[in-house]
Amino acid sequence: MTSTATKTAVGAGCALLALPLFAALTAAALLGAVLPGAGGLAAAPSGRALADIPPRMLALYQSAAFECPGLSWTVLAAIGKVESDHGRHPTMISSAGAVGPMQFLPATFAAYAHPVPPGGRTPPTPWDPVDAVHAAARLLCANGARHGRNLRRAVWHYNHSGAYVDQVLATAHRYAATLPPAAAPTLAAGRAVAFARAQLGTPYVWGGDGPAEGGFDCSGLTKAAYRAASITLPRTAQTQYDAGPRLPRGAALAPGDLLFYGTSPRTITHVALYTGRGHAIDAPRPGAVVRQAPARLHGPDYRGATRPTAAHTRGGDRP
Incomplete structure (x- = not known):
């Protein structure tokens, strides 16, 4: 920028640190608020986004x-694209002295660098992607992006150019998948999905149930997500599958449903949390991080889905 549980085996392939921001999420963020032209907080990545943006x-x-209620990730990604091609620029130093993947002037970065985000450096630096992207979200939030009050103004404060604003918002629009609206989740399912989204990018830890172990494995993540919604699930992928309630094969999925994989109904090795619009969040395997990706709903290892909220529905559970 140029301006101011018992650690029971859960199967091979089947784990994250809870971000402190989760407690501060608003109800709109929990259920996926939408920003005009940017695809919304819950926007699934388009094919162009998946091809262009490095997974990390x-x-x-x-x-x-x-960091900013109502801010779409697509806007941050679009700024990262315009400023440094997601960190691919060889030097990442502008003629004006802006540095790093989000092209911050050092003085501007310092104003938005704290608190240090999970995974950031101490002291924070605009050269570090974690520090820089979180600082960018805070800058946008302070200048109009919160709850979408004035997104154009927020992006203009990042770089004082109308053409720059147009380029960023057009890129953000291309990064959001154009899909039919997802079915509305129950309030409990919305809370579980929001918790899982808050864990994106955290490393997989086998047998992990949360911060005490440094992360989650696949069933540890789904158990923790539903614990945040006051629903208790069994610990392992197999026992979660067995607990149901199972959906009929071919039934329409809703956000919060659990997707199961394995060689047979008695050998379930992996579970993912469906988030709507054809995507799911999971902790895939050792060496990986919690991710959101297209849901695998076919193939020889897909065993079907369950809907934990169906056994816990109470009056007024829908938003």
């Missing part, structure tokens, strides 16, 4: 957006 940066944009 995509996860970072998605998690950092929670």
Whole structure:
């Protein structure tokens, strides 16, 4: 920029740190608020976004957006694209002295660098992608992006150019998948999905139930997500599958449904949380991080879905 549980085996392939921002999410953010022209907080990445944005940066944009209620990750990603091609620029130093993947002037970065985000450096630096993307979200929030009050003004404060604003918002629009609206989740399912989204980018830890273990495995993540919604699930992928209630094969999915994979109904090795619009969040395997990706709803290892909220529905549970 140029301006101011018992650690029971859950199967191979089947784990994250809860971000402190989760407690501050608004109801709109919990259920996926939409920003005009930017695809909304819950926007699934388009094919162009998946092809263009490095997976680590995509996860970072998605998690950092929670710094600002109502800010779409697509806007952060678009700024990262315009400023440095997601960190691919060889030097990342502008003629005006802006540096790093989000092209901050050092003085401007300092104003938005604290608190240091999870995974950031101490002291924070505009050269670090985690520090820089979180600072960008805070800058946008302070200048009009909160709850979408004035997104154009917020982006203009990032770089004082109308042409720049148009380029960023057009790129953000291209990064959001154009899909039919997702079915409305129950309030409990919305809370579970919001919790899982807040974990994007956190490393997988086998047997992990949360911060005490440094992360989650696949069933640890889904159990923790539903614990945030006051629903208790069993610990392992197999026992979660067995607990149901199972959906009939071919039934329409809703956000919050659990998707299961394995060699047979008695050998479930992986679980993911469906988020709507054809996508799911999971902790895939050792060496990976919690991610949101297209849901695998076919193939020899897909065993079907369950809907935990169906056994816990109470009056007034829908938003």
